[in-house]
Amino acid sequence: METDDSHSSDSLSFFNDHLQESSKRKSGSRIILALDIPHRKETRNLLNDSIGVLDKVSDYVCAVKINFHLIIPLSLGELSKLNQEAHSKSLLSIADIKLNDIANTNEVATSYLWDCGFDGVIVNPFVGFKGGLDVVYETAHSLGKGVITLSYMSHPGADEGYGLEMKNGSSTYEIMLHRAIEWGSDGVILGATRSDKIRHARSVLPKDIKIISPGSGAQGGDPVASLKAGADYLVYGRSIVSAVEARESARQIFETLKTPPA
């Protein structure tokens, strides 16, 4: 485990307080909607269709995660409008760009995200702190925004990176987890396909670092096992967004998580 670059903060997370408030307003929902609209050649109606999905499902989710599906095709003005819509429905908005570059690029990228109203950003801790993510933490936290770091992704190939073992017996995953603590992440991403890792992470992380878990639904992870292992929030994309009845799908997932099967 590394000990350099200690920038952990004891202060409460403004982002997590807001996420918790939003969850309370949504009857305790711990669902984060991945607003992953499939690719289309003609993007003229993309904003309206995205807002349409939010309209349908916002009663059952506490936040929306916006990925390249929308960040690439929409303009800054359209992303601002989408974030305003999310906020008007008491949803936090997280930009999932797995940011992974030098400080200057990271600063410019996140400044645009903050300008158009995102509340948090997902970053990749592989890139390192000094001259990499340092500026993102400083700026985000000074503005009350959240920084969420990857710890072990949900797809099978994640083993090729996060599963690598070091000579001293620790793994890349453990280093990423430790960075989250040292750097003061508001949350970590751990795939719902890996409840063993969620259990381990929950035993290591302070309570104020939330575990956000994608990979239930379309990727086959077990949401109930993830929650029991200690996940705080679950991310759902295609199983809601691509469902014939998005609202009904969100409702069913919400009900299942509220009263999980024994």
Ligand code: XMP
């Ligand atoms: P589905 O359709 O599989 O969508 O429910 C999942 C969403 O979450 C993203 N995703 C991840 N994001 N770490 C992340 O930061 C992960 O391990 C991970 N796995 C899935 C995915 O891009 C999609 O938006």
